[in-house]
Amino acid sequence: MRPDDPSLKKMEPPRLTFGDRIYLPQIAAGLFVTAQHIGGVLFKNQAITVQYPEEQHVPSPNYRGVHRLNKDDQGRPKCVACMLCATACPAHCIDIVGTTAPESWPDREKYPASFVIDELRCIYCGMCEEACPVDAIELTGLYDLTGLTREQMIFDKTKLLSVFDATRDAEPMRYTAPPAPSAATEMLPSPIV
Numbered sequence: 001m002r003p004d005d006p007s008l009k010k011m012e013p014p015r016l017t018f019g020d021r022i023y024l025p026q027i028a029a030g031l032f033v034t035a036q037h038i039g040g041v042l043f044k045n046q047a048i049t050v051q052y053p054e055e056q057h058v059p060s061p062n063y064r065g066v067h068r069l070n071k072d073d074q075g076r077p078k079c080v081a082c083m084l085c086a087t088a089c090p091a092h093c094i095d096i097v098g099t100t101a102p103e104s105w106p107d108r109e110k111y112p113a114s115f116v117i118d119e120l121r122c123i124y125c126g127m128c129e130e131a132c133p134v135d136a137i138e139l140t141g142l143y144d145l146t147g148l149t150r151e152q153m154i155f156d157k158t159k160l161l162s163v164f165d166a167t168r169d170a171e172p173m174r175y176t177a178p179p180a181p182s183a184a185t186e187m188l189p190s191p192i193v
């Protein structure tokens with residue numbers, strides 16, 4: 001586009017008033033907000049900070065924190081290794097290796113031999129939870145996620161199942177209906193690795 005193109009719309013910078021140029025009204029407005037917060041803390045008990053870790057923050061019920069792999073009432077992972085969560089994940093941080101379920105598990109064809117989530121690549125969007133047809137993966141309210149190495153932040157199946165054990169009482173499964181065998185297996189993409 002040429003600079004003299006008639007369709008070009010020229011934008012003029014806004015004209016600053018005297019008050020804008022000396023910044024005093026803005027400084028006064030900022031101090032007023034600060035004073036409001038100080039007054040709220042001192043006189044209305046409106047403190048919004050918590051003395052962590054002595055005091056624990058309680059996140060909202062729809063907070064998306066560390067993942068867990070849910071277990072069914074027989075203690076087995078609910079996951080049927082359908083790969084839908086890994087497919088839906090925009091960060092490509094879920095890695096699953098599915099294998100044939102034992103014959104004693106007639107309600108599914110597959111289960112995850114390996115299930116790994118890189119918690120550092122995850123953007124905690126919740127798409128995996130949305131995609132799961134059997135409600136096997138959920139994001140919990142755990143937020144104090146720490147590790148000394150990157151490897152420690154790569155959660156394998158054992159760790160993800162242990163998060164379920166640690167959170168099941170405080171955060172019951174959102175959906176407790178057992179997976180419908182036909183529904184779960186019908187959704188399996190083919191071929192399954």
Ligand code: SF4
Binds near residue numbers: 088089090117123126
């Ligand atoms: S929360 Fe989002 S980014 Fe994290 S594993 Fe699930 S789908 Fe992937």
Ligand code: SF4
Binds near residue numbers: 083133
């Ligand atoms: S979508 Fe659910 S059942 Fe399928 S692989 Fe992921 S956790 Fe397992």
